[in-house]
Amino acid sequence: MPHIIKDGEIIDDGWLLMRLKEGLPAPAPDAAEQADVIIPLSLWRDSAEWRERTAGRTGVWLGADEAPDLFPGDWNDFPLVAVDFPAFTDGRGYSIGRLLRERYNYAGELRAIGDVWKDQLAFLWQVGFNAFEIKHGKPVEDALAALKSFTGHYQSTWRQPEPLFRRGIK
Amino acid sequence: MYRYNDIDRELVDQRVAQFRDQTERFLAGELDDEEFRPLRLMNGLYIQRHAPMLRVAIPYGHLNSVQLRTLAEIARRWDRGYGHFTTRQNIQFNWPKLADVPDILALLATVEMHAIQTSGNCVRNTTTDAFAGVAADELLDPRPWCEIIRQWSTLHPEFAYLPRKFKIAVSGSVEDRAATRVHDIGLQVVRNAAGETGFRVLVGGGLGRTPVIGEVIREFLPAPHLLTYLDAVLRVYNRFGRRDNKYKARIKILVKAMTVEGFAAKVDDEWQHLKDGPSTLRAEDIAHFSSFFVDPDYHLKPGAHGDLAQQAGEDRGFARWLERNTRPHKEPGYRSVVLSLKKTGVPPGDITAEQMEAAADWAERFGFGELRVTHEQNLVLPDVREADLHALWLLAREAGFATPNIGLLTDIICCPGGDFCSLANAKSIPVAEAIQQTFADMDYLHDLGEIELNMSGCMNACGHHHIGHIGILGVDKNGEEWYQITLGGQQGEQAALGKVIGPSFARARIPEVIAELLQVYVALRQEGERFVDTVHRTGIAPFKEKVYAAHH
Numbered sequence: 001m002p003h004i005i006k007d008g009e010i011i012d013d014g015w016l017l018m019r020l021k022e023g024l025p026a027p028a029p030d031a032a033e034q035a036d037v038i039i040p041l042s043l044w045r046d047s048a049e050w051r052e053r054t055a056g057r058t059g060v061w062l063g064a065d066e067a068p069d070l071f072p073g074d075w076n077d078f079p080l081v082a083v084d085f086p087a088f089t090d091g092r093g094y095s096i097g098r099l100l101r102e103r104y105n106y107a108g109e110l111r112a113i114g115d116v117w118k119d120q121l122a123f124l125w126q127v128g129f130n131a132f133e134i135k136h137g138k139p140v141e142d143a144l145a146a147l148k149s150f151t152g153h154y155q156s157t158w159r160q161p162e163p164l165f166r167r168g169i170k
Numbered sequence: 171m172y173r174y175n176d177i178d179r180e181l182v183d184q185r186v187a188q189f190r191d192q193t194e195r196f197l198a199g200e201l202d203d204e205e206f207r208p209l210r211l212m213n214g215l216y217i218q219r220h221a222p223m224l225r226v227a228i229p230y231g232h233l234n235s236v237q238l239r240t241l242a243e244i245a246r247r248w249d250r251g252y253g254h255f256t257t258r259q260n261i262q263f264n265w266p267k268l269a270d271v272p273d274i275l276a277l278l279a280t281v282e283m284h285a286i287q288t289s290g291n292c293v294r295n296t297t298t299d300a301f302a303g304v305a306a307d308e309l310l311d312p313r314p315w316c317e318i319i320r321q322w323s324t325l326h327p328e329f330a331y332l333p334r335k336f337k338i339a340v341s342g343s344v345e346d347r348a349a350t351r352v353h354d355i356g357l358q359v360v361r362n363a364a365g366e367t368g369f370r371v372l373v374g375g376g377l378g379r380t381p382v383i384g385e386v387i388r389e390f391l392p393a394p395h396l397l398t399y400l401d402a403v404l405r406v407y408n409r410f411g412r413r414d415n416k417y418k419a420r421i422k423i424l425v426k427a428m429t430v431e432g433f434a435a436k437v438d439d440e441w442q443h444l445k446d447g448p449s450t451l452r453a454e455d456i457a458h459f460s461s462f463f464v465d466p467d468y469h470l471k472p473g474a475h476g477d478l479a480q481q482a483g484e485d486r487g488f489a490r491w492l493e494r495n496t497r498p499h500k501e502p503g504y505r506s507v508v509l510s511l512k513k514t515g516v517p518p519g520d521i522t523a524e525q526m527e528a529a530a531d532w533a534e535r536f537g538f539g540e541l542r543v544t545h546e547q548n549l550v551l552p553d554v555r556e557a558d559l560h561a562l563w564l565l566a567r568e569a570g571f572a573t574p575n576i577g578l579l580t581d582i583i584c585c586p587g588g589d590f591c592s593l594a595n596a597k598s599i600p601v602a603e604a605i606q607q608t609f610a611d612m613d614y615l616h617d618l619g620e621i622e623l624n625m626s627g628c629m630n631a632c633g634h635h636h637i638g639h640i641g642i643l644g645v646d647k648n649g650e651e652w653y654q655i656t657l658g659g660q661q662g663e664q665a666a667l668g669k670v671i672g673p674s675f676a677r678a679r680i681p682e683v684i685a686e687l688l689q690v691y692v693a694l695r696q697e698g699e700r701f702v703d704t705v706h707r708t709g710i711a712p713f714k715e716k717v718y719a720a721h722h
Contacts, residue, residue, distance in 0.1 A: 067409075088205075088208075088331075089208050089291065089331050090331060090413060091291075091328075091329065091330060091331025091332055091333075091408055092408060092409055092413075094327065094328045094329070094330070094331070094408070095328055095405050095408050095409050096409075098328055103443060119188075119192065119209055122327070123325075123327035123328075123330055124327075126327035127327050127328050139200075146188075149184060149187075149188050150181060150184050150185075150188075150325065151180060151184065152177045152180055152181055153325065153327065154177075154181075154321040154322060154324055154325070154326075155322060155326050155327065155328075155449070156447065156448045156449045157327055157328075161447075161448045162448050163322075163397075163448060163449050164177060164321065165318075165321070165451075165455045165458065165459075166448060166452075166455065
């Protein structure tokens, strides 16, 4: 079972991540498949079968170009929402994560997937991500320590909504 | 001047530790070139032609004497005894070793300095008027706002990986000396009819490949909303700015694509969600930041005119320096002094360790221990008593700091060019020197009056050639260095982009071409008319005719 970082710990993770293959039709859910599956948001929108699946839990993932504001439902219906980072230098997911937490009040697991490794973790945590699937080949233990890279922040973040200047630290 | 608290210090120390870890992982082969590149850039480290180049942040161009001495120490210990001031008020070291950089950063941290976000696709060092707080024409002091923006932008977790670099400039004076119209965001501190402080917000300005003059998206943003509004602008840019083509990734391209009105509306929608949120600045917060920028006790060193007029009357050299290299101060009896880093034979903006130490001494002896870096790449002593000017001039002259050419043709803004930079198409430093040598006659230079000559070694425009009255751009033609000339650009409130006069010239011909352009100016100018104003009045045709006709 692969390891991920969640809430500051390395844990075994049972979720299966489904990425669609270009040109191939999206698979229908297998009634016998009891595993928890993270499917693309578009598949959730397009497929009643996936929406009504009961064999295992279903989460969704958003691409970096998918706006959380375009989803009409309640994000809290999902036990897990993941955001994809197609490249570690692509910062759109930071805004998406923050919007999910702050504007849509999403309270479940928010997972960063894709090109995610040590050096992004501290900031991803601040904007609201609490789970990180570290890119294959990058050390997970080493990444864990990076969550504590910075003990303070100037800005208002989801973790600490009061900016430094309002916290009486002069 | 702003002083660090425990959190500021802790953050900088932790950033040094983080960068040390990143450098070690790179040297150990755990990070490849592609992975390390954005990480090192975000900490000001470039890999250049000869060695890495480290760019150290000088927040809004403010330095104290202790910091400047530390920069001198770095220049001596890890570089070749000098540094280079940039057009963004920072300093660069051209010769450090990669493995030494964490130690350099650790030393910088001891004097409240760092290299955070001096490069990379993130919010860069905020810049402002080098004469902020002392200028005679200042309306409102931009420095507290610069510090508020510095804190907001430093290690902002949402905006560390933007589509492209992002530059913010703040101005609070009549004359815009911060080039707010050629920044991604320009903020002009203003007061509305009700007497409230706020900002005129411009976006989408910038030089580089596609030069654009910024446009106003909000005439008056009340000061308490500064940070929530900046968050809204950055979020729109972060989400919707292009990431598929780095030449189309700056905010100016997004603003053009959405139209200014469309972009402003999108920002407004976003802002409605953030407005009045926790980042709203209360009066006490603004007062806290302003408290770092109160006037020094000018009365401790009572200003006196002394015999300035007499000294100037007796010594033409001093008179000239007084006219060109000093500026009016808001406090009677004081002036601000510009130490020229544009001496012929020295690359524009370069400063030796000895000069740094001398300037630090003078800042303490004649002022209040503070200095400023200008975006024209000179150094400023902001508070000098008029009575001390003559003594300072004598010292500055000895140290090679007193060339009386501020604002004149030889006060060239210039990037490091092909001698150092791996992006450059052409050298810029030898061209600057050739021009300075050609125009060595001070009488002629003074007669020509104010001329801004800006030069860049490639279209990234670090030398701001588009806004030079005369702009020179190095281009590559089949492996040879050629130079394209623009006329009529200018910075400030009337910011304008220069027009290309025609085909480019070989390097050897540049001084002659400049001489011909100036002959046209001298022949056509009206009483008291500056070069750039003549160009705007007559158009570029007569200039073009002269420089191209002569050689056909």
